[in-house]
Amino acid sequence: MSTSKSPSPPPSSSSSASADAVPPTANPSDIKRLLSAAFIGTALEWYDYFLYGTAAALVFNKLFFPDLDPAVGTIASFITFAVGFVARPIGAAIFGHVGDRYGRRTALIITVVLMGVSTGLIGLLPGYGSIGIWAPALLATLRFLQGISVGGEWSGAMLLTLEHTPKEKHGSYSAVPQLGSPVGTLLSSGAFALVGMLPDEAFYSWGWRIPFLFAFVLLLVALYMRLRIEESPVFKAMMADSEKNGPPPAPLIEAFRRTWGRILIGVAAAFLGIGGFFLLTTFIISYGTEQLGIDKSVMLNATLVGAVVEIGVLFVGGRIANRAGPWKVCVVGGIISVLAAFPTFWLVDTRETPLVVLGVALGIGAISIPYAPIGAVVSGMFPENFRYSAVAMSYNLAGVISGFVPLVAASLLGLSGGASWSAALLLILIAACTAVGSYFAGPQLRRRLGHDPSKQHETSKAIA
Template sequence: MHPTRRASPADIRRLLTASFIGTALEWYDYFLYGTAAALVFNRIFFPGLDPVTGTIASFGTFAVGFIARPVGAAVFGHIGDRYGRKAALILTVVLMGVTTGTIGLLPSYGAIGVWAPLLLVTLRFLQGVSVGGEWSGAMLLTLEHTPKEKHGSYSAIPQLGSPVGTLLSSGAFALAGLLPDDAFHSWGWRLPFLAAFGLLAFALHLRLRIEESPVFRAMAEEAERTGPPPAPLLEAFRRSRGRMAVAVAAALLGIGGFFVLSTFVISYGTERLGIDRSVMLGATVAGSVVEIAVLVVAGRLADRIGAWKVCAGGGVITMLLAFPVFWLIDTRQTGWVILGVAVGVGAVSIPYAPIGAVISGLFPEAFRYSAVALSYNIAGVAAGFLPLVSAWLVDAADGASWGVALLLVALAACTVGGSRAAKPRRYAGDPAPSGGAATPAPARHP
């Protein structure tokens, strides 16, 4: 299935801008929770637990959002494949904005007891449902409007929303953290969440202006002539289970490694190493700045040598740097801590840059949204538990970080294998490009 009309350069620029800004605002909402889970939720919603257990419980609620992501992938994947990529993206941003703002209104455990953490978990689940459909929609709108030879660099544009969202959320918490501790823990932490209500209006305005994918328009025209295709999610499972497993492995480091080196490391530095909160937040900010540069460079490199090679190379680099990164953090020296976090985040950002091009190229258009969303968010489920697993590994090792470094190596190895398996090839049984049934689909170049 091919687009009926080529997007003009102006259309592409408008789409990329809207995709980047909308995704950045969505990730701002989502990452607020991770920072709050590391800094404040253990006191506000789990005050009866000791600090270590409270932190683990707080990260447990953080992981709930990732459990919900495949649910969002299934729901919004169906909407995106049947009713349009644009419709799915509008719904995801509304759901995220409302749930994030509501977290800022939640009473504490001291006010309503067990209902406070239960409501927190419910809202986190809805955040996860939103993100489950967000990334794949933004990525597909970008790639389905643009030429394949530029998919490496263009796929990095929505990814820029992640570090920018981190910068915004870390900056918001850094400003709130200037308040005295009593004020910060009673009401100051709520301000960044409440800001989501205002950001929602801006993000919604951007999403309403996005053009629908030309690939989906062609799919809709075909459906009018031949009738609706089979349920996209069922088709994805029936025809692409192996490719979905490859996509999960390829995506694992870019998602999971980031949360180890941001959400977990903030908690590890403040709770285990006694490093000041402002230093750890500053290290996260530095990591986000490095990530932006790495995403741009890695995306352009993917256009030259191939997206899967960049992903695999990033995995190898991460394997080599995993232990040195934590050695630097363990020094407790401000400069070395910031350098360690920045280097670690930069390494895991290499495979993150072109991963959209890698996994979207694995699937036919008819069920691409569902397959991409589900694959990516199954990797997200594993990633959501990694701060919890990391906290447990450090506790089991009496405070040592070597277990977390080994975990990072294992994630990188998975991504190297998955990226290698995802290199472009022909897939028997895919639809022919011009509607024929008997010929294999052309090779898809991530």
């Protein structure tokens, strides 16, 4: 297990170039251990997060909002689901500060513990019938803590990975933490598919709790892996420089003061990978079971197949990004997702199991193209002295909007009389945002990374 001394504050922006020019980790075994830790920890985070989304679609409306009309109960469940996304910018601010001042590794250890514990406790919650209004209140509280954790997780895992590895391979290496998303989906959907085979009485009584309690086991594995990794060489250089330059302004304030335009670009670029995914998993499960009458096992299995497809797309998309450039892959992926939106829902509307599975897999596969290199796109726009804060805020502001996507989709579905064209149009809007945001990220990446890193000196001003 690696150890490190308590770091000093990072340097001011005047010395940022020297830290950014630090050579990446060269030892293959160190890189392998780092990538494994980033992947496993992120898989736990997304297992826990997606688990809640699946339960919100299938269970929570019945157990925590039993007195409401089924449709209203589903919307209430999705509101608690959205609470986690509202908490994400708070987590981004907290862990962005920790990551920029005290280390990427320190922040990641805290986030994984917070997520594992809060998810496991959901599995111990009594229902509305036992403690009344306290049940949904406690559920929302634990969901809020999940959101705080995720607010710092993705950005930290991505930065620790990219700051250890050479820039010419950032496309493929940035896809490694992203693998936590489909693997987390496989684990959460697979766990619910297994307990979903129980009789309804057993499933709603205790079966749904098992996947949440399993988070305690995954936490031990992820924590062990995270404790064995070294701090980012870029952050180590920042610690050394801080002895000469003193502490900079607060990272989050500096990020918004100097690069608020780039933060908005990052929000748009990241939107499809988060909002589109929840539209094609959380919402589509509810749509298929509640609106179309498709058995929940079919919808869960469809998301499993979609997750397998996503794994393959992430590998391919990351490799292509090494050659073509991450932002170009994100633009093309957004356009492909626009084209796939209506066919995805047309296939699900057939209610034929093979076509339902194909539709979900098509949609998830399309939105996974820009998801592969998005970490390289967003992180590449910011200097390292406030990079954690800026990346976390970009990604999690997109997450706030995305948290309401299932709720908005369900509401639009009601207004359209249950017609899926409303959800397809919503997916098109989300995909277009990512294509446009990624296009505008291109000049920022060329400006920061298109010349010798050793000569970089961050003097960029905010984009109006």
